[in-house]
Amino acid sequence: MLHTTKRIIFIILGAILAALALEFFLVPNNVIDGGIVGISIIVSHLFDLPLGIFLFLLNLPFFLFGYKQIGKTFALSTLLGVTIFSLGTTYFHHFEPFTKDLLLSAVFGGMLLGVGIGLVLRYGGSLDGTEIVAIILTKKLPLSVGQIVMIANIFILGSAGFVFGWESAMYSLIAYFIAFKVIDITIEGLEETRSVWIISDQAKEIGDALMNRLGRGVTYLKGEGAYTGDDKQVIFCIATRLEEAKLKTIVEELDSEAFLAIGHIYDVRGGRFKKKDIH
Secondary structure, three states, X not given: OHHHHHHHHHHHHHHHHHHHHHHHHHHHHOOOOOHHHHHHHHHHHHHOOOHHHHHHHHHHHHHHHHHHHOOHHHHHHHHHHHHHHHHHHHHHOOOOOOOOOHHXXXXXXXXXXXXXXXXXXXXXXXXXXXXXXXXHHXXXXXXOHHHHHHXXXXXXXXXXXXXXXXXXXXXXXXXXXXXXXXXXXXXXOOOOEEEEEEEOOOHHHHHHHHHHHHOXXXXXXXXXXXXXOOEEEEEEEEEEHHHHHHXXXXXXXXXXXXXXXXXXXXXXXXXXXXXXXXO
16 A cells, blocks of 8 residues: 555646746747657647647647556556646646756756656556657567657657758757656666676675675576586676776686676666665
């Protein structure tokens, strides 16, 4: 129950922040975002109708797709987020924008929009159906989700040039890029967690050094070289972006020939991820 309440609160908060970004920064200055949000802004401008109507109606088909493809929890979270998002833009539309400066609007609007969308995504919903479509299209096209979203957004942001002028389109690109990066930060957190895999003949020494010098717990896994058939000991641990350089230094000092793989991960739960004190 507590988990569900927390999810609802943060989805509502994220949707409100996204609505504030549109109505206080982006829309009054003819700066748009990508995806369904961008299409909604363009269509709202062309037909001179409230933005909230199109945000809800254009996302509705993707809500139904999401229900079938991803699940009930995602669909209901998305419906809640999109509803609050749509109502929020309608309510905030009556207020004066914070600034008329295009650059400030793109930067701060993009940041606020990124935080809002990122919160909704982090807690299991969505404010834009573009990625849902991309997931479905990847089954029929030789393209990744990211490539399909990028192609769609290039077309949408390019369309803004014909509707609002090319200067607005360029500022829209700035807002989109900032929102894109802030979404990642909001989902991952400022520390940007990394997963680390190390294969070395000095696995025990490296593992001890990571625990004692970096303060991170490690797990030893047993592996086998496919080519040689030799037994290999694999070290797995979790670290943050700020610890990455020190981790590489430790591994290099103890075994310059060690295999090291570092990957981005979005969430870590359970286990003993919390860093212990180093004395």
